[in-house]
Amino acid sequence: MSIVITGPPAVRGQSIIPREERLNSREDVVHCGQLLSVGTDxxxxxxxxxxxxxxxxSVSGVKVQYSRLFLVEPYKSKYVPKIGDVVVGRIASIQRARWKVDVNYRMTAILHLNNVNLPGGELRRKGLEDEVAMSKHLLVGDMVSAEVQQIRMRGQLQLHTRNLKYGKxxxxxxxxxxxxxxxxQKEYMHEIYGVGVIIGCNGIIWISPALNTDPDGGYNTDFTSVKELAHPEISSVLVPRITDMIKAEEKRRAVEKDREEAARKRRAL
Structure with missing residues (x-):
């Protein structure tokens, strides 16, 4: 007759961890359309x-339950714009008298030719010659900084770069x-240790050797500042350090946001 000796039953790790802290357990991950609960209570x-x-x-993400309240926190969310937001985007296409810009929004934003500063900073009415020369100013794939000027009825954004601090x-x-x-915040453009940082409200942060304040709006590339990237103190130290600082701040704010959200929901209950 064999004797089998067993230890105490294992305690599942998730049963001793508070619900609001278990954000990555396998059974809390749900997909869009998945059934969460049955009943009217x-x-x-x-x-x-x-x-x-x-x-x-209704979205794919992490299921969170507080008593009878069910929530699903999406993994990723698109940018929700407001008038006056500073955004960083990439030129997606060139059309007649306008550019379409990808700003991490559900649809591409519109940057009209009349809403940009031409090289030289001259303010004048744009004509047919300016439309023909649009590809000389901004090409598909170029990065631009701009400000949200208008949000139209269907949600489409209209940008402008009339201020000299915006542009290519x-x-x-x-x-x-x-x-x-x-x-x-009051300012979205900063200089840290001689490195320019543009914090876009759309979640895109641009790190460059220096911020652009030239009257040409950045359309004429200054290769002297580009060469500065080859200096060891900038390319190997400053820019990576600031990049690491931004990523560390991202993690800190994500944890802080989760704590504030959990505290707010507990007070609501």
Whole structure:
């Protein structure tokens, strides 16, 4: 007769961790359309949709439950624009008298020819010659900084670069963070240790040797500043250091946001 000796039953790690801290457990990951609960005694939070007496996820992400309240936090979210936001984007296409710019939004933004400063900073009415020369100013793939001028009825954004601090961006490094981590502030353009940093409200951060304040709006590339990137103290130390600082700040703000959201939901209950 064999004797089998067993230890105490293993305690599942997730049962001793608070619900709001278990954001990456396998059973909390749901996809769009997945059934979350059955019954009419549950509350529908953001990221969920009631279907009859059932509750389903409307986005893919992490399921969070607070008593009867169900939420789904999406992994990624698009930029929600406001008039006056500073954004960093990439030229997606060139059309008649306008550029289409990818600004991490659900649709491309519009940068009209009349809303840009031409080389030399002259303010005048744009004509047919300017439309023909549009590709000389901004090509597909160029990076630009701009400001949200208008949000139209269907949600399409209209940008402008009339201020000299906006315009075409030269050589640099692009860092993407969730737009929700960019908090409102007085200035979105900074210089740190001689390195220019543009914090876009759309979650795109641009790091370059220096900020552009030239009267040509950045359309004429100054190769002297580009060569400065080859200096060891800039290319090997300053720019990577600032990039690491931004990524560390991104993680810190993400943790802080989760804590604030959990505290707010606990108070709501």
């Amino acid at each position: 549950v509350m529908s939070g953001h990221g969920t949709i009631p279907i009859g007496d059932k509750l389903a996820a 961006l030269g050589q640099g490094i692009m860092v993407k963070v969730p737009p929700s981590l960019v908090k409102p």
